[in-house]
Amino acid sequence: MLKRKKNVEIDLIELSKEEILENEKKIWGYSPEWRKRDVAADQDFIAKKNAAEANNEEASVLKEDKEIPSKKEVKEDKKLLGAKEAKEIKEETPKDLSKLEDLSRQSKDVKSLQPNDQIEIIEIEDLDPRDLDAKDYNLNEEIKEEQDILVDDDSEEDLADNFFDDIKSKKKSEKNLPDKKKLGAKKIFGRIALCILTAVIIIVIALLGLVLIIEHGPSKAARNLFVNSVLETSAGKFLATTFVSAEVIDEIQSQNSIELTDEVTDSSLINVTSENVDTENTGTTTDEDGIELVEINGGSYNGYLLKIKDPSRVMVGTCGTFGGYGLHVDAIVERYGAVAGVNGGGFEDTNGMGNGGTPIGLVISNGELLSGELDKTYDIAGFDSNNVLVVGSMTGQQAIDRGIRDCCCYGPTLIVNGVATTVYGTGSGINPRTAIGQCADGTVLLLVIDGRQINSIGATFADIIDVMLEYGAVNAYNLDGGSSTTLYYNGEYVNSTAPLTGSRLIPTAIIVK
Numbered sequence: 001m002l003k004r005k006k007n008v009e010i011d012l013i014e015l016s017k018e019e020i021l022e023n024e025k026k027i028w029g030y031s032p033e034w035r036k037r038d039v040a041a042d043q044d045f046i047a048k049k050n051a052a053e054a055n056n057e058e059a060s061v062l063k064e065d066k067e068i069p070s071k072k073e074v075k076e077d078k079k080l081l082g083a084k085e086a087k088e089i090k091e092e093t094p095k096d097l098s099k100l101e102d103l104s105r106q107s108k109d110v111k112s113l114q115p116n117d118q119i120e121i122i123e124i125e126d127l128d129p130r131d132l133d134a135k136d137y138n139l140n141e142e143i144k145e146e147q148d149i150l151v152d153d154d155s156e157e158d159l160a161d162n163f164f165d166d167i168k169s170k171k172k173s174e175k176n177l178p179d180k181k182k183l184g185a186k187k188i189f190g191r192i193a194l195c196i197l198t199a200v201i202i203i204v205i206a207l208l209g210l211v212l213i214i215e216h217g218p219s220k221a222a223r224n225l226f227v228n229s230v231l232e233t234s235a236g237k238f239l240a241t242t243f244v245s246a247e248v249i250d251e252i253q254s255q256n257s258i259e260l261t262d263e264v265t266d267s268s269l270i271n272v273t274s275e276n277v278d279t280e281n282t283g284t285t286t287d288e289d290g291i292e293l294v295e296i297n298g299g300s301y302n303g304y305l306l307k308i309k310d311p312s313r314v315m316v317g318t319c320g321t322f323g324g325y326g327l328h329v330d331a332i333v334e335r336y337g338a339v340a341g342v343n344g345g346g347f348e349d350t351n352g353m354g355n356g357g358t359p360i361g362l363v364i365s366n367g368e369l370l371s372g373e374l375d376k377t378y379d380i381a382g383f384d385s386n387n388v389l390v391v392g393s394m395t396g397q398q399a400i401d402r403g404i405r406d407c408c409c410y411g412p413t414l415i416v417n418g419v420a421t422t423v424y425g426t427g428s429g430i431n432p433r434t435a436i437g438q439c440a441d442g443t444v445l446l447l448v449i450d451g452r453q454i455n456s457i458g459a460t461f462a463d464i465i466d467v468m469l470e471y472g473a474v475n476a477y478n479l480d481g482g483s484s485t486t487l488y489y490n491g492e493y494v495n496s497t498a499p500l501t502g503s504r505l506i507p508t509a510i511i512v513k
Contacts, residue, residue, distance in 0.1 A: 211239055224252045229429025229458070233482055235352030256425030258461050260379075263416045264392030265475050272311060272387050272442030291340065291512065293489060294471075296449070298463055300430065302456040303449035304487055304494050305471060306340060308512050311387035311442045316344060316365045316406040317511040319357060326356025326505035329486045330493070333511050340489040342434050342446050344508035345408030346480045356505030361409025362396055363508055372396045372409075381436055381477035382407020389438035391416055391477045408479075408508045412461070415476035420465045427461035432485035432498050435464050436510060437473030445473055446510060448487040452498040479510070 217223065227244060230236040231253070240249060290310050296303040308314055317336045319327040326347065333341040346360040362372030362380055372378060374396040381391045385403040391413045399407060414421060414435065432451030438444050447467060451458025459467075461478065468476040486503040487494040497503050 211243060216243075224256050225426060225429060227252045227429070228256050228426070229431055232429050232431050233352070234349045234354075254424075256427060256429075258412050258414075258424070258427045259422035261413060261416060261421050262393060263413075264394065265388065265390040266417045267384065267386060267388045267390070269417055269474055270388045270438060270440060270442060289339070291489075293494070296447070296467060298449075298459060298467070300457050301449045301451065301459040301463065303433075303447065303459070303467075305467070306342075306446040306487065306489065306512075307471075308340075308444040308446070309442075311383060311389070311438065311444050313513045314383060314387075314406075314444045315511060315513065316363065316382070316408050317341065317509045318363065318365050318370060319505075319507050322358055322363075322371060322507055324355070324357040326507045328503045328505060329488045329509050330503070332506075332509040333488055336511055336513065338511040338513045340446075340487075341509045341511040342436075342448055342488075343480055343484045343486050343504075343506050344410075344510050346410045347507045352483070357507055359408070359507040362399060362407060363409075364399065364404055364407045365508075367405045369396065369400065374400070378409050379411040379413065380404070380407045380409050381413075381479070387442060389436065389444065389475050389477075391475050408510075410480045411478060413475075413477055414461065414465050415468055415473055418474045420469060423462045423465065427465075430458040430460055431482050433459050433464050433481040434479040434485045435468065435476055436479060437468045437471075437476035439472040440474050443472075445471055445476070446487070446512075448485050448495050449481075450496050450498070451482075451485070453496060456496075480506075 211226075227240045227249060230239045231249070244252075290308060290313070292307040294305040294307065296305050315336075317332045317338065319325075319332060320335075327335070329341050329343055333339070345363065347356055348354050348358040348360060349356070359371050362376075362378040363370045364372075364382060377393055377395050378399075379393050380399060381389065382399070382404045383406050384390055385405055390402065390404060390407075394402070412421065415437065430451065433447070433449040435447045436445065437447070445468065447464065449459040449464070450456040464478065465476070483498045484504050484506055485495065486497055488503075493503065
C-alpha cells in the first residue's frame with residue numbers, strides 16, 4: 001500500500017479528541033471500536049513480551065551453570081529458539097490485517113495525493129495496527145529487535161565455533177611446544193660449543209704465537225728457560241722439539257744443566273742421635289709428634305718443607321702390585337697407616353697419559369726388592385738400616401749389600417756429603433718440584449714447590465739446592481716433580497697441585513709413619 005509522508009507538521013494539541021477521531025475515521029476508515037480492540041492487543045503483546053524476556057533470563061542463568069555446549073547443541077538450540085520466536089511473532093500479528101489493507105485502499109485521502117507528495121512503498125507485513133494510534137511505537141523496530149535476537153544466537157554459535165577453534169589451536173600449540181624448546185636448546189648448545197671452540201682456537205693461536213716469540217725472540221735467557229721447562233714435562237716436550245732444532249736444544253741443555261756425580265753418601269757424616277729416634281716405638285718423639293711444617297717463599301715460587309726429626313719413621317710406600325693403576329698419595333699414606341707423605345720416584349708416563357702403576361728404576365720397600373735388576377746401575381735415594389739417607393749411583397746388588405731398607409729412583413743428586421753439585425746456568429727449567437734431604441742430626445727434609453700457577457711458577461734445581469742448604473741438608477736428592485708434586489699431611493693436601501684434577505696416580509711415595 002501507499003503511505004503518505006507528510007511534509008507539513010500538524011499541531012495535534014490544537015485539535016480536540018473528537019476531531020482527531022473523526023480525522024482518523026475519514027483517513028483510515030475505522031471506528032472508535034477498533035481502538036478498544038487495539039489497546040487489548042497492545043496489552044496482550046506486552047504481556048507476552050515480558051513472559052518471553054523472563055524465560056530468556058531463566059535460560060541464560062541455567063546456561064551459565066552448565067558446561068560449555070558442544071557445537072551440535074548450539075546449532076539445535078538456535079533452530080528451536082528461532083522457530084519458537086517466529087511462531088510468536090506470527091501469532092502477535094493481527095488477523096484483521098487483510099481487512100485493514102482493504103479499508104486503507106478505499107481511503108479517499110489516497111486519491112487526493114498530490115504529485116509533489118513524498119511516498120514510499122511499504123509491505124503490509126511491516127505494519128502493525130498500533131502504528132495507527134501510538135506514534136512512538138514502531139513494529140519495524142520490534143521486528144528488528146527480534147531479528148537481533150536471532151543474530152545474537154548466530155553470534156553465540158560463532159562464539160562456540162571460535163571457542164572450539166581456540167581449544168584446537170591451543171592443543172596444537174602445546175603439542176608443538178616441546179619441539180620448539182628442543183630446537184631452542186639445540187641452538188643454544190650449538191652456539192655455546194661454537195663459542196668454546198672459537199675460544200680454544202684463539203688460545204691455541206695465542207700460545208703458539210707466544211712460544212714462537214719466546215723461542216725466536218731477542219731474549220736467549222727466556223728461550224733457554226722455556227725450552228728446559230717444557231722438556232722436563234711428559235706431555236709438553238713437543239713445544240720445544242716442534243719449533244726448535246735438535247742442535248739448538250742440545251746447546252741449551254748443555255748451558256743449563258747440573259753435573260752428575262759419582263760420589264755416594266758418607267754415612268759417617270750423619271749422626272742420628274737417640275733424642276731423634278723413638279726407640280720405644282711409642283709413635284712420638286721428644287718434640288711433640290716430631291714433625292714441623294714450614295712455609296717456603298722464593299722469588300718465583302711458594303712451597304712447604306716438612307721436617308721429620310726421627311728418620312726411622314720415613315720409608316717408601318707403594319701402591320701394591322706394580323703394572324696396573326697407581327694410587328694417590330693420600331691412599332698410599334692411609335694404606336700404611338702413616339701421617340704424612342710426598343710423591344716418590346718416577347714412573348712410566350707416555351705423553352702424560354700413564355696410569356701411574358709402573359715405576360722406573362730400583363724400588364725397595366721395607367727391605368724387599370720390588371722393582372729393578374741386581375746388576376743394573378741406578379741413581380737412588382733411600383735409607384739404610386741405620387736410618388741414614390743414601391744418595392748416589394749403585395747397582396741393585398750394591399744397594400742390598402749396603403743394607404738399603406727403602407729406596408726409589410729419579411734424580412739428579414743435588415747435595416752429597418755437604419757439597420752441592422755443580423750447576424750450569426739455571427741447572428734446569430722452572431717447574432713444580434719435590435725433593436728429599438737429611439741434616440747432620442738425622443732430621444729428614446721433605447720439600448715441595450708449587451708451580452705452573454700465577455702465584456708460583458715453579459723452581460729450578462738451583463733454587464732447590466739453595467733451600468736445602470739453608471735448612472742444613474748434608475745430602476739432598478730430586479724426586480719426581482711436575483704434576484706429581486704433592487704433600488699430604490694430617491688428613492689433607494697441603495700444597496696446590498699443578499693439575500686442575502688434583503693429585504696424580506703414582507706407584508711410590510715417601511711416607512712418614
